[in-house]
Amino acid sequence: MSAPEDSPRPDYWPANQPPDSQAAWARFADSDREAGFEIGHDFERFSQRNDMFNRAQWDEAVKTPQVREFYKASTAISSRRGDGFRQRDYALRNASWAVAHLIAERGYAQGKREGFLDPIEPQRPKAAEKLKIESSEALTAEIKKVARLFGADLVGIAEYDERWVYSHRTDIKTREERPNELPSGLTHVIIIGHEMDYELLKAVPSATGSAAIGAGYSHETVTSMQIAQYIRNLGYEALASLNDTALTIPFAIKAGMGEYGRNQMVITPEFGPRTRFSKILTDLPLVADKPRRFGVFEFCSICDRCATHCPSKALPKGPPTEAGPNRSSIKGVRKWTADCEKCFAYWTRMRTDCSLCMRVCPYNRDYSRPSAKLFRWLAQGRLRRLALWLDDKLGTNAKRVKPSDWWGSEGGMSEEQAAAKPAGD
Numbered sequence: 001m002s003a004p005e006d007s008p009r010p011d012y013w014p015a016n017q018p019p020d021s022q023a024a025w026a027r028f029a030d031s032d033r034e035a036g037f038e039i040g041h042d043f044e045r046f047s048q049r050n051d052m053f054n055r056a057q058w059d060e061a062v063k064t065p066q067v068r069e070f071y072k073a074s075t076a077i078s079s080r081r082g083d084g085f086r087q088r089d090y091a092l093r094n095a096s097w098a099v100a101h102l103i104a105e106r107g108y109a110q111g112k113r114e115g116f117l118d119p120i121e122p123q124r125p126k127a128a129e130k131l132k133i134e135s136s137e138a139l140t141a142e143i144k145k146v147a148r149l150f151g152a153d154l155v156g157i158a159e160y161d162e163r164w165v166y167s168h169r170t171d172i173k174t175r176e177e178r179p180n181e182l183p184s185g186l187t188h189v190i191i192i193g194h195e196m197d198y199e200l201l202k203a204v205p206s207a208t209g210s211a212a213i214g215a216g217y218s219h220e221t222v223t224s225m226q227i228a229q230y231i232r233n234l235g236y237e238a239l240a241s242l243n244d245t246a247l248t249i250p251f252a253i254k255a256g257m258g259e260y261g262r263n264q265m266v267i268t269p270e271f272g273p274r275t276r277f278s279k280i281l282t283d284l285p286l287v288a289d290k291p292r293r294f295g296v297f298e299f300c301s302i303c304d305r306c307a308t309h310c311p312s313k314a315l316p317k318g319p320p321t322e323a324g325p326n327r328s329s330i331k332g333v334r335k336w337t338a339d340c341e342k343c344f345a346y347w348t349r350m351r352t353d354c355s356l357c358m359r360v361c362p363y364n365r366d367y368s369r370p371s372a373k374l375f376r377w378l379a380q381g382r383l384r385r386l387a388l389w390l391d392d393k394l395g396t397n398a399k400r401v402k403p404s405d406w407w408g409s410e411g412g413m414s415e416e417q418a419a420a421k422p423a424g425d
């Protein structure tokens with residue numbers, strides 16, 4: 001990553017790639033520059049088998065007894081000592097995932113985990129007759145309108161770019177690599193953004209606060225399935241995808257959703273880092289959006305609040321680098337890269353996901369408020385140090401809200417329930 005004026009136009013393409021890929025990827029040179037992407041000679045597509053969720057299933061170095069307890073807590077209702085980790089908190093968190101899990105689990109017998117390892121299976125096939133398209137601009141505007149109708153808070157379009165498509169999927173039974181087979185002729189990726197609940201996120205890390213994440217996944221599932229079906233009803237290809245199939249962040253940046261931050265998230269002008277993304281891969285002839293920059297790279301270059309607050313010290317300080325810390329990092333991209341082994345180990349100890357780096361970020365604000373708009377305006381220009389100083393002084397997001405304050409009560413628990421021991425302890 002770099003500021004627009006510093007980004008060199010790449011005059012080479014990864015020498016380790018086949019010539020047809022080099023030729024195909026060269027056309028992204030200008031939009032890479034606009035987006036601040038810097039791709040090195042040793043770039044390699046990422047295999048999904050190496051992400052932390054998959055390594056937790058096959059890598060003995062990651063697969064600890066705590067990992068088992070972590071996953072157990074996502075289906076069984078766990079109850080630990082402490083505010084935010086009691087029965088109602090896990091009940092809420094696990095219920096928030098209900099729709100995403102329903103879809104993920106329906107194809108287990110066929111070796112699929114839809115939305116996580118595989119794209120979501122079409123509800124109905126493509127219409128036999130293809131809609132005749134007169135104007136790609138008008139079609140793009142229609143798709144965006146439809147996406148909003150189906151629940152998207154944000155929508156943008158990127159060109160289909162093989163570099164960010166996983167080189168392989170993972171087999172759910174053997175956890176070995178298997179082909180990431182996709183229909184031919186895909187041209188675009190529609191990126192959908194859902195805002196995560198601002199008030200609830202103030203209570204992370206906790207099982208309570210984590211319901212904001214599950215709710216996001218369930219909403220993404222519904223919206224992406226409906227949009228994909230609409231496109232198939234027009235006679236075109238459309239695959240609804242959550243975490244499966246491809247890296248979402250580079251597509252989201254190219255689709256104009258926002259800029260990449262030190263906390264490893266796309267920061268959007270509308271919701272800051274508090275945005276979940278899903279995608280629809282399609283062959284519709286759409287018009288791609290342009291990357292949108294509003295000073296995040298420059299702001300993150302003077303701020304390291306996410307890295308300082310991260311309880312596992314997983315986030316990098318200093319400028320972006322090309323080498324990542326372990327096999328869970330993509331090769332050959334200059335960017336801020338987290339040590340996700342540390343991050344995930346913290347989640348398993350907590351028995352819930354964390355998101356503290358999202359909560360404490362100065363961009364995490366309610367942008368309907370004039371003070372938030374003022375912060376965004378100050379942060380994008382020369383007054384960014386003042387914006388950071390003011391945010392430090394006012395401590396907007398640094399303080400965690402107690403989960404029981406989010407609930408508004410202690411919830412009528414018995415003393416035994418309130419004192420319940422952590423599951424498995």
Ligand code: B12
Pocket residue numbers: 001037038046048050051052053213242243244246247248249250253260263264265266267273274275276277278315324328329330331333335336337338340343344353354355357358
């Ligand atoms: C696996 C995964 C994780 C793993 C770690 C990633 C890993 N290395 O294994 C764990 C469990 C730790 C994790 C944690 C979190 N995750 Co996560 N995660 C993913 C997932 C499913 C796959 C990413 C992957 O394959 N990474 C492996 C390699 C590529 O990682 P990497 O080299 O470190 O690259 C990372 C970034 O640098 C960036 N990236 C990759 N290539 C490129 C190229 C360029 C040019 C740039 C600029 C960036 C970039 O994306 C990668 C994200 O892990 C994505 C969904 C998806 N399909 O993309 C969500 C996703 C990235 N996670 C997301 C979020 C929000 C989180 C959490 C805040 C938890 C939460 N609330 O959901 C934390 C934040 C932790 C942190 N600060 O990094 C969101 C980000 C949304 C946003 N606003 O940008 C995504 C997109 C999921 C979603 N549905 O929206 N995550």
Ligand code: SF4
Pocket residue numbers: 309310311312313314315338342343344346347354355356357358
């Ligand atoms: S999710 Fe938590 S542990 Fe992971 S990087 Fe963010 S703050 Fe650190």
Ligand code: SF4
Pocket residue numbers: 261262263264299300301303304305306307360361362363
């Ligand atoms: S906390 Fe600061 S450094 Fe981290 S992503 Fe937010 S603005 Fe960037």
